[in-house]
Amino acid sequence: MGLIIKNGNIITSKNEYIADILVEDEKIVAIGKDLDIKGHEVVDANDKFVFPGGVDEHVHYNSFNSLGYETSHAALAGGTTTVGDFVVQPVGVGLKDSIINYKKDYLDEKATPDYVLHGIIMDPSEETVADLVNMPSVGVSSVKLFMAYKGMPYYVSDEWIFKALCTGKKAGVTIMVHAENADIIDVLTKKLIAEGKTEPKYFGDSRPVLSEAEATSRAIYMAEIANAPLFVVHVTNQKTAEIIRDAYNKGLSTYGETCTHYLMLNDENLAKPNFEGAKYVCNPPLRPQSDVNFMWEAINKGWLTSVGSDHCAIMGGFAEGKRKGINDFSKIPPGSPGVQDRLNMIWTYGVETGKITRQKFVEVCCTTPAKVCGIYPQKGEIAVGTDADIVVFDPNYRGTVKLEDSLSSSDYCTYDGFEIKGIAEKVYLRGKLVAQNGKFVGELGKGQQVMSKPYAYCYDKFKE
Amino acid sequence: MGLIIKNGNIITSKNEYIADILVEDEKIVAIGKDLDIKGHEVVDANDKFVFPGGVDEHVHYNSFNSLGYETSHAALAGGTTTVGDFVVQPVGVGLKDSIINYKKDYLDEKATPDYVLHGIIMDPSEETVADLVNMPSVGVSSVKLFMAYKGMPYYVSDEWIFKALCTGKKAGVTIMVHAENADIIDVLTKKLIAEGKTEPKYFGDSRPVLSEAEATSRAIYMAEIANAPLFVVHVTNQKTAEIIRDAYNKGLSTYGETCTHYLMLNDENLAKPNFEGAKYVCNPPLRPQSDVNFMWEAINKGWLTSVGSDHCAIMGGFAEGKRKGINDFSKIPPGSPGVQDRLNMIWTYGVETGKITRQKFVEVCCTTPAKVCGIYPQKGEIAVGTDADIVVFDPNYRGTVKLEDSLSSSDYCTYDGFEIKGIAEKVYLRGKLVAQNGKFVGELGKGQQVMSKPYAYCYDKFKE
Amino acid sequence: MGLIIKNGNIITSKNEYIADILVEDEKIVAIGKDLDIKGHEVVDANDKFVFPGGVDEHVHYNSFNSLGYETSHAALAGGTTTVGDFVVQPVGVGLKDSIINYKKDYLDEKATPDYVLHGIIMDPSEETVADLVNMPSVGVSSVKLFMAYKGMPYYVSDEWIFKALCTGKKAGVTIMVHAENADIIDVLTKKLIAEGKTEPKYFGDSRPVLSEAEATSRAIYMAEIANAPLFVVHVTNQKTAEIIRDAYNKGLSTYGETCTHYLMLNDENLAKPNFEGAKYVCNPPLRPQSDVNFMWEAINKGWLTSVGSDHCAIMGGFAEGKRKGINDFSKIPPGSPGVQDRLNMIWTYGVETGKITRQKFVEVCCTTPAKVCGIYPQKGEIAVGTDADIVVFDPNYRGTVKLEDSLSSSDYCTYDGFEIKGIAEKVYLRGKLVAQNGKFVGELGKGQQVMSKPYAYCYDKFKE
Amino acid sequence: MGLIIKNGNIITSKNEYIADILVEDEKIVAIGKDLDIKGHEVVDANDKFVFPGGVDEHVHYNSFNSLGYETSHAALAGGTTTVGDFVVQPVGVGLKDSIINYKKDYLDEKATPDYVLHGIIMDPSEETVADLVNMPSVGVSSVKLFMAYKGMPYYVSDEWIFKALCTGKKAGVTIMVHAENADIIDVLTKKLIAEGKTEPKYFGDSRPVLSEAEATSRAIYMAEIANAPLFVVHVTNQKTAEIIRDAYNKGLSTYGETCTHYLMLNDENLAKPNFEGAKYVCNPPLRPQSDVNFMWEAINKGWLTSVGSDHCAIMGGFAEGKRKGINDFSKIPPGSPGVQDRLNMIWTYGVETGKITRQKFVEVCCTTPAKVCGIYPQKGEIAVGTDADIVVFDPNYRGTVKLEDSLSSSDYCTYDGFEIKGIAEKVYLRGKLVAQNGKFVGELGKGQQVMSKPYAYCYDKFKE
DSSP states (O other), rough: OEEEEEEEEEEEESEEEEEEEEETEEEEEEEEOOOOTOOEEEETTTEEEEOOOEEEEOOSSSTTTTTOGGHHHHHHHHEEEEEEEEOOTTSSSHHHHHHHIIIIIIIIIOSSSEEEEEESSOOOOOOHHGGGGGGGGOOOOOEEEEEEEETTEEEEEOHHHHHHHHHHGTTOOEEEEEEOOOHHHHHHHHHHHTTTTTTTGGGGHHOOOOHHHHHHHHHHHHHHHOOOEEEEEEEOOOHHHHHHHHHHHHHHEEEEEHHHHHHHHOOGGGGGGTTTTGGGOOOOOOOHHHHHHHHHHHHHSSOOOEEOOOOOOBBIIIIIIGGGGOOOOGGGGOBBTTTTTHHHHIIIITTTTTTOOOHHHIIIIIIHHHHHHTTTTTOOOSTTTSSEEEEEEEEEEEOOOOGGGOSSSSSTTTTTTTHHHHHHHEEEEETTEEEETTEOOSSSTOOOBBOOSOOOGGGOOOOO | EEEEEEEEEEEEOOEEEEEEEEEETTEEEEEEETOOOOOOOOETTTEEEEEEEEEEEEOSSSSTBOOOOGGHHHHHHEEEEEEEEEEEEOSSSOHHHHHHHHHIIITTTOOOOOEEEEEEEESSSSSHGGGGGGGGGGTTTEEEESSTTTSTBBBHHHHHHHHHHHHGGGOEEEEEEEEEOOOHHHHHHHHHHTTOSSSSGGGHHOOOOOHHHEEEEEEEEHHHHHOEEEEEOOOOOOOHHHHHHHHHHHTOEEEEEEEEEHHHHHGGGGGGOOOOGGGGGSSSSSOHHHHHHHHHHHHHHHSSSSSEEEEEETIIIIIIIIGGGGTTTTGGGGOOOTTTTHHHHHHIIIITTSOOOOOHHHIIIIHHHHTTOOOOOTTTOTTTTTOEEEEEEEEEEEEEEGGGGGGGGSSOOOTTTOOEOOOOEEEEETEEEEEEETTSSOTTOOOOBBOOSSOOGGGGOOOO | OOEEEEEEEEEEEOEEEEEEEEEETTTTEEEEOOOOTOOOOEEEOOOOOEEEOEEEEOOSSSTBOOOGGGGGGHHHHTTTEEEEEEEOTTTTSSSHHHHHHHHHIIIITTTOEEEEEEOSSSSHHHHHHHGGGGGGTTTEEEEEEEOOOOTTTBBOOOOHHHHHHHHGGTTTTTEEEEEOOOHHHHHHHHHHHHHTSSGGGGGGHOOOHHHHHHHHHHHHHHHHHOOEEEEOOOOSHHHHHHHHHHHHHHHHOEEEEEEOOOOOHHHGGOOOOOTTTGGOOOOOOOOOHHHHHHHHHHHHSSSOOOEEEOBOOOOOOOIGGGGGGGGGGGGGGBBBBBBHHHHHHHIIITTTTTOOOOOHIIIIIIIIIHHTTTTTTTOOOOOSSSOOOOEEEEEEEEEEEGGOOOOOOSSSOTTOOEEEEEEEEEEEEEEEEEEETEOOEEEEEEEOOOOOOSSSSGGGOOOO | OOOEEEEEEEEEESSSEEEEEEEEETTEEEEETTOOTTTTTTEEEOOOEEEEEEEEEEEEEEEBOOOOGTTTHHHHHTTTEEEEEEEETTTTTTTTHHHHHHHIIIIITTTOOOEEEEEOOOOSSSHHHHGGGGGGGGOOOOEEEESOOTTTTOOOHHHHHHHHHHHHHGGTEEEEOOOOOHHHHHHHHHHHHHOOOOOOOHHHHHHOOHHHHHHHHHHHHHHOOOOOOOEEEESSSSSHHHHHHHHHHHHHEEEEEEOOOOOHHOOOGGTTTHHHHHHHHOOSSSHHHHHHHHHHHHHHTTOOEEEOOOOOOOOTTIIIIIIGTTOOOSOOOOHHHHHHHHOHHHIIIIIIEEEEEEEHOOOOOOOOHHHHEEEEEESSSOSTSSSEEEEEEEEEEEEEEOOOGOOOOOOSOOTTTEEEEEEEEEEETTTEEEEEEEOOOTTTTTOOOOOOOOGGGGGTTTOO
């Protein structure tokens, strides 16, 4: 038995039109006028928008200090049907094996949305780099390296980034970087702490815009020498976005994403009293409002490709987790929950304010993330043959983000109190209804891995 | 009775997938797997590409020295189902009236493809400029002005361009400019002719890249002061494309197209012996190969939006028409036929060479031109509800452009002898088969006007 | 009998050091320690600065509505020993003849400072342009053209600017442009007046920054095609200065000056009540403070070469002259007196505030203007062999600009009430004391023409 | 008894004029016409140019593998009267002490030209960085750090560069960087050697332009965060020079020099057969001719401040020293002699070819180097009060660089066989004749330290 979503205003990244969508066997099998098949469930989407299930290319579960997949249904409640999760390589474990182990330990029968996996190099070595070419065999075609975090095992020097770029390219694996200059941050952090400037509001001062711009610029130089594509995660500011744009315009295959919080929040959040600022500590830090404004322009103009949530619900939440940094901002575990609110925020504060069109919303929240992750058009598109991941969206809903509605198991909500306009009235994952009006109504642990194809989006315009 | 195009590989500007297309009443009414309706004609598109009928935003019929709509079926033979024609305002006639008259005189029951109309200001005055706001009522939302052609009645000074920008904006009418500096061209032309340099090869010297770049830059300054969008037609070179790109990046609503010949031919064509160079005289002139290469990059990166043909089949052809300039290159009527070959050229020399993807081909030849013309998604898209303008394309065909296959009634063919890969096996206009394997098989004079909506593409990112 | 200026701190555009200067026969004949020659007059310059007499490359006398050379001793009172005056070509008079006539009519035995002459094309024609090559024979190597002023006889279209650039180059004559887009200004002016916005404060709105930037950009394009150097007079704002800088960096021989008032005053002056704003009406208009700040950076970094006064004391002054525009800002005669205050303003508000060094002061007020005018090193330098135009400057003086001290015969003073630090204690013109502590003490009408050498500064880096 | 140099054409960085120079007590005491003092030695400089003794801001003696001060009279033979030498800090020795020791060990009574000293941090630590503020007390106001050379003790990580910038600024000490990315070079070098590409011609491939551009960009970011000036030594290529220029234009106090060999030689020298290429191995490597051309433009336009020789005569010369790298280009000791030929090369191939003016020659070879080193106007200027370091230059001499004329004690000559036009006919160091027609005629070991003043040239436009 199938499903027919009738008369919805279908939004794609390029177009919109009213039609019916016919779903059978987890796939969209037809789109048309007056599709009527006996015995199929019919959902009336009249006056509703219908768009592809969200693809959040940047989430963290079961890693560092974050909570795990038992909370991953939060994504579906917010309209996101696929998450791109970063798999941490334990020191001493092969890069490919880290994926196999992680899947067994944390994902099988535990993940609720569908997922695509990215690797993270935490133990840089010749063996690890060589293993990059084996990643597509386990469905992974993107691997992140950390330029920040001096003195940590997962700090990756230029040597390994350069080698990873050279090797990744041989197998179509996209190298992603967390781009901040570790040395500058280390010097500034120690100086601030030594001066007694320990509160969250100094966190931003310890990681200036220029330290992000510098590391981004450096990674691009290395990509240019290696003649390899590059993806810069969580870009926060104008300078850095311009560096990526200008490199792309010059002919390099250089791309970057931003995240929900860099579009919604600014550095004033870090200055909230009573240690409340700690809730908003994430890496890189929130920036001044002028940068926030530029981030909207950057996604609108296509200078940044997409919007991830960088979801990371810290174990112990604010009360215990964040509290570790009560006397030293550098000890605050960075990260905050966001996977559930991403679509709501971008729609309400982007589309409803006129900053971006509905097409652009679909592009940056669904379609391009799927392309970046190498899972398009299976995910991120409304077309015949794609997975029936569908959001029926009621634009007339009016409400507010509340902690009590959050499924992320944190004791605070990053966007608490923000008004929202519109809601994912019905969310389908491979044709199954999994959420309704912000509530999860599906079955836990039914998420599947989506195999990422190598030579994905960042390789598109790439010519040897 | 309807039509089902089965199992084609459907290409859109963003995606591709295999499905059936169901056409009824001139529209696409469904896209799906296994669409089978008794009594409908079935066309097997297995192993074929299926994409939207081409939209050629830039053609000239019945104006200046060009042939008329009796030759317009050439467009359909080449897979282009909609043309954007420029309507010349006769001196002394109102701008809106010029459209009404033109339609009556030249289009009704004469045009074979569908058409959308642009105005051209030939008689700049307060009345003409004021009439801009009435253009949408006759289905026109874009009007071109000539910055070139010193001493001609249709030369438009900065005063009128600036006023047109200010007024057009009030009604969502897009101002288009032919951007070349009339004075510089005039001085250089007279100097060259005085020096006895009268052959076609000097035509390029008389209209240097910098005269185009200058006028483009100037138009953008005026658009910025007027806070209005701007569309630059037939951009030929890197410098000018970069000016448009940089203005856009800076935040202005500035766009430009290029044309088939600036992607396919270079200035060496102008130097062909025996006055053959005259065939390739068009405004602005063909440029060096380095600019040709940049034009491909410009459409690939999105710095220019689209590819028009600037089709203009000169009355009298080469033998009599072009011959007028045998002793003076400046008297050669500019223009050459191109509407029939546009899709073939861009596919063969763009897609087949790997310069652009199939998606980009559809974007620059079909989808974005429709957006620029204000007729999207009715035209330029394969989706439920759009006009059933469909090309079934056989990528395995191999052939050569030949004058004998040309329907443009010229005695020469701009791309004569160029190899082509792939052919529009079947072309449907509003569901009717009008061409097959490069031959016109439809009925003449059945083209309809497509009403252009104001506030079209160039206004998209426009904020007052 | 000669003159010895003893123990002054000599400032050049590159250096400073304490030494004596020996003057004989109008020239500096030695610089050294302990120069003592019996019978020579000795001036003690201990604790004083000694620098070259100012060269003001941009003044207007006896032209348009300006007062004449009977007021030119004002320059000397302010430390400026040489002025660069613009000679207006009467319609119907040859360009070279206009210089000969002007000299006879207005200069011989009337000018008090030394002077170098620039031409102005007011009657563009083939004859006028051809006459450019004859200008060096009458000591003129720079000629200005007006891009602004639509409808006036001296409006010069692109045709003539381009031709002037081509021809001027043959004889090493520098083309200077007043760069504002005449059409844009005309449209905006009429619109503002029609809306009843007639007060001086709307003058700035009628001539926006972008109209200056556009014309500058256009002139540079023409210079690039002509492969000729270009000098842009009275640059007022960041955008325009950046255009000049970027063109220079790209390899073009493009230069520009700014003027005292663009460094000292901003657009708020135009908004002064009781028509007082009219005093500050000059072309191009005063700009916002951000542009004023940038002008200081531009001279400090060398993006603009020099600082002229654009001195123009309107006949009838404020009471009768400026009053002509009481009901229409566009009828206010543009210009204001400034030749007397230039050095005081740049020293007090540049050197004393730390914005520029003493070397830079000499460079932009004395040395480079002399180079631009083709009269270096005869003027603008303290070295053996140069004209003994010397300022002995007391940096400890404190005072205020007062109308009663002005020698420009105007009824208002542009910088009235501005504090000044330092004063030209003694000013020597060719070895003769002509001013003391701001008072003229010389003889009227003793100024001489300085013959300008062709292929001057703007040709320096010029390569055919 | 003094010295009078009569009737020479004196060239300064801004001007030229004919006059006599009077020297007494090691200083210039007067410049003038007809200076005649009984008993003074008179040198006829009629038809000769007279300019300041050269200042070579970048030489290496007694460090790494270089020969020592016993060869330093080579500088004087070539017209360079002051050298700026880099003093290596031995590991475990304080930075200030390293200067004191070096002076005692290698300079006192051994140096023949005058010298100014730069420090080099070879043992980065908190103590070393803290010692920066003590450097002016021993006459040193510039300290270099190496970003290249991974794995060597003198490799300096971002941490120490950033700290050095922060601390140096407190005392007006200029931080200089050798900017190449150590990691990239290390990876590429090992890869090339592993592939058997061991010859000198692969040396350039191991240190690409982008590794220099990257490190330069990174150093500038750190200087911007530290709000400190920066000087980049031995810039070799267009990209890097543009980065420095653009940063300066943006408002940063960022400067760079180039060196003689980057103006005279290109990467083809590295490919010379029979291991001859090793002679031209220096860091960074020689670049393609297009970069060489840009270096001339960069000094002409002022984008790079000056030209040093980076003189480094390797112990053992070509036969034994360079030979160490016969099987591995990375083991070739980098460096080549150049102090003797610098002025000849820049004059002959810059001034005589019309690439630069005589003024620019003096600026980049004498005046600005002295400013950069903090020893202006004592050195690098012809003016009353400066040290009487004077070159009387015969522009009519024609000759060839020959090894037999070299005083650098090397077995090869970098510019062997290059034609030269003009020669330093007489060279005076503090009024003493020390060289004549390319031969050293003075006394060895009479050079003196010139104390460098802090807050030198790079701090000029610096505002906290």
